[in-house]
Amino acid sequence: AQSVTQLDSHVSVSEGTPVLLRCNYSSSYSPSLFWYVQHPNKGLQLLLKYTSAATLVKGINGFEAEFKKSETSFHLTKPSAHMSDAAEYFCVVSDAESGTSGTYKYIFGTGTRLKVLA
Amino acid sequence: DAGVTQSPTHLIKTRGQHVTLRCSPISGHKSVSWYQQVLGQGPQFIFQYYEKEERGRGNFPDRFSARQFPNYSSELNVNALLLGDSALYLCASSVPGRTYEQYFGPGTRLTVT
Numbered sequence A: 001a002q003s004v005t006q007l008d009s010h011v012s013v014s015e016g017t018p019v020l021l022r023c024n025y026s027s028s029y030s031p032s033l034f035w036y037v038q039h040p041n042k043g044l045q046l047l048l049k050y051t052s053a054a055t056l057v058k059g060i061n062g063f064e065a066e067f068k069k070s071e072t073s074f075h076l077t078k079p080s081a082h083m084s085d086a087a088e089y090f091c092v093v094s095d096a097e098s099g100t101s102g103t104y105k106y107i108f109g110t111g112t113r114l115k116v117l118a
Numbered sequence B: 001d002a003g004v005t006q007s008p009t010h011l012i013k014t015r016g017q018h019v020t021l022r023c024s025p026i027s028g029h030k031s032v033s034w035y036q037q038v039l040g041q042g043p044q045f046i047f048q049y050y051e052k053e054e055r056g057r058g059n060f061p062d063r064f065s066a067r068q069f070p071n072y073s074s075e076l077n078v079n080a081l082l083l084g085d086s087a088l089y090l091c092a093s094s095v096p097g098r099t100y101e102q103y104f105g106p107g108t109r110l111t112v113t
Helices: none
Strands: A003-006 A010-014 A019-021 A023-026 A032-038 A044-050 A056-058 A064-068 A073-078 A087-095 A105-108 A112-117 B005-007 B010-013 B019-024 B031-037 B044-050 B053-057 B064-068 B074-078 B087-094 B108-112
Touching (some): A044 A073, B044 B074
Parallel strands (some): A010 A112
Antiparallel strands (some): A019 A073, A023 A073, A056 A064, A087 A105
16 A cells, blocks of 8 residues: 655744755555645645656746655755745655556645744 | 636535535546545545546545536535534546646535534
């Protein structure tokens, strides 16, 4: 069975400093991995995705993530935090095994709440 | 282009009642998935439908059911509501077999009193 573990439930950074949100995954085969962001009272927005192409993935709003198979990690980074980055972030693995005909489900981590201090 | 739409946005129900939540996928998307997000937790998979057939089911009781219509819109039904069913219900649409990417709607906030 596939799973993801987000190692920090809360992260606080000062505006202008780097952001690191950690995610480890468990998968029996090459996974598809995603990071989503959820602002208060809003839906989920895709930040970036890894689907077995380049291991360093660039997303929207300056976010990046690196797929490291040897460490089973997919950490999310941003060089300089902005106040608007304050939100809940979810690491997601796609479980393609469970569905049929190319269908699949998402398995979400428990989330990391990012706080950006002025 | 319109994104995934869900209705209603908010709903308050009493224990034991029934509720129907609706979702319209992005035009051209034939797969719809439903997720439950309890406050403070990550979303949990409930169902996935493709071409009007159930293709996946999460660990939810039989009180939860869903269906997909010929226009690919979908309904999630929950019977005999419990307090623990209070959550944000998210719908996501996708094109099966292509990058596994799902697009989420804004959700329906269900409160059971």
